[in-house]
Amino acid sequence: MSERKHIRLGVNVLASGRHDAAWKTLANPAALSTDIDEFVKIAKVAERGLIDALFLADGPGGLVAEAYSRPWRALDPLTLHAALSQITQHIGLVVTTTTLFGHPYTVARQIASLDHISKGRAAWNIITSQAPVAQAAYGIDHAFGQNERYQRAEEFARIVTGFWDSFPNEAVIADAKRNIFVDKQQLRPIDVQGSHFRSAGVLSTPVSPQGRPVIFQAGQSEDSKAFGARWADALFTGQRILENGQKFYADVKALARGYGRDPDQLLVMPGLFPILGSTEAEANRRKDELDEQLDHEGLRRELARHLALQPDDLPFDQPLPYAKINTAEPNVPIASRWHRREILNEARLRNWTVRQAVRGNLVGGHRVIVGTPEQVAKDIIHWFDHRAADGFNLNIDVQTSGLEDVVDHLIPELQKAGRYRHEYEGTTLRENLGLDHYDAARASTHTLPDTDQPSRSTESATADA
Structure with a gap:
């Protein structure tokens, strides 16, 4: 048994649920994306379960493709979490923002404010994605x-974390006799x-x-792993088979050690999509009933896009055409290569047909596990004990x-x-994740000059999640 004991669990929050057909089973889906009461219900159930954090994924810009076929992420994550902080007491609140657009000062102040408002439960999830809708919204005419993406991200993170450390609490001396409130x-x-980016001053x-809000980061590429190992406290990732999870885990822990960090202070939390039933047959029936309501033709087009094939190349009840896929591989866009590789790894492992592949959480991308609570718990523990994960970010x-x-x-x-815990360990997200209180006076990990980074592969064959 691993010396590590407690598994960490977060929840990826969508008001309807992560399954693309979930909304079709609900009574009043039209208002889900903006109904605060729905998010309050989710937060209260998650906190009752002693979940570590609520994760609000997000992307800047207007409506993305999925918004036309399912409830979308409509509310600003920071505003929503500020509201949820007032009806919860323990659960962490993870806000997703980009490092490509906007200014780091704004992000630094917003997340620090949420940390105070929530009494120490805020986290920043760093993304570097740049969808066309985001470019259009911010008036950027080129990708x-x-x-350049990671150069911008490095500067953005340096400014945000520098601001977070700039105003120590002991500077507030409130000395009435000398008329000094803040000791400069x-x-x-x-x-x-x-x-x-340029920025100067004190937050x-x-x-x-x-001490500092928790930093999460999501991605799979070599650049992303190096960036996350330097800046993040926890990594969201998307491995679908154990061996890939173990490799990612070992890689980022080694990178963290190369920065002089304690690898145990960098958590790895892959996405996991459990579908539960009191029996295995009941769990499979639940999944099948949801899957039957999917847009199979739309998903086949999505799979074809990832594989650089035509939909007609993918008959539903036939095996995946690996000969054609291998030929098409050089033409796959960079942003699709990691997702494509994970899909194919699991498809080969499980001998999937095309229909099974499109039903395998193609859009969400994370590993699906169907079974009883006992079976799913055993799987989670297996990944934990075999050092493929420190916990999981659950898709519901x-x-x-x-x-x-x-x-x-x-x-x-x-x-x-x-x-798993029987009660929350403390009052802050860092305490509940088993992370040390951040002390800027002692820390040097995140203030390394750019030239001190471990070498990063120039390979860009994997992409951020």
Whole structure:
């Protein structure tokens, strides 16, 4: 058994659920994307289950393709989490923002404010994606190349974290006799003059209850792994088979060690999509009933896009045409290569037909596991013990029934195995994740100059999630 004991669990929040047909099973789906009451219900169920964090994925810009066929992510994640912070007491609140657009000062102040408002439960999920809708919304007429994306991200993160450290609480001395409220000598102003972003001064928000909000980062590429190992406290990732999970885990822990970090202070949390039933047959029936309501033709077009084939090349009840796929591989867009590779790895492992592949969470991308709470708990523990994960970011099939199954049946199995908490460990997200309180005075990990980075592969054959 691994010396590590407690498995970490987050929840990827969509008001309808992660399954693309979930909304078709609900009574009033039209208002889901903007109904605060739905998000409040999810937050309360998750906190009842002692879940670590609510993860609000997001992408800047207007409506993306999925918005035309299912409830979409309509609300600003920071605004939504500010509201949820007032009806919860323990669960972490993960806000997704981009490092490509906007300005880091704004992000620094917003996330620091949320950390104070929530009394130490805020986290920033860094993304570097650049969908055309985002470029259009921000008035950017060209996409950033891979190197430029991560140069911008590095500068953005340096400014945000520098601001977070700039106003230590002890600088507030409130000395009435000397008429000094803030001691200027104790401030740590920043002055970052980068190629893409410039910023100087001190944040108006003092150091947060956690010392620094938790940083999450999502991605799979070599650049993304190096960036995450330097800046993040936890990594969201998307491996679908154990061996790939183990390799990713070992790679990022080694990169963290190369930065002088304690690898145990960098958590790896792959996405996982559990579908539960009291029996295996019941769980499979639940999935089948949802899958029958999918847009199979639309998903076949999506699969064809990932594989650089035509939909007619993919008869539903035939095996995947690997000879054609191998020939088409050089033409696949860079942004699709990691997703494509993971789909094919699992398809080969499970001998999937085309129909099974399009039903395998093609759009969400994360591994689906169908079974009883005992079976799913055993799988989670297996990945944990074999160092493929420190925990998982759960995708829920249908809200809130799927989350209630996790809270009332799956988590008790993990608790019986001694692998999950029976109460929250502390009041901050860092405490509950088993991460150290951040002390800027002692830390040097995140202030390395750019030239001190471990070498990064120039391969761009994998892409951010």
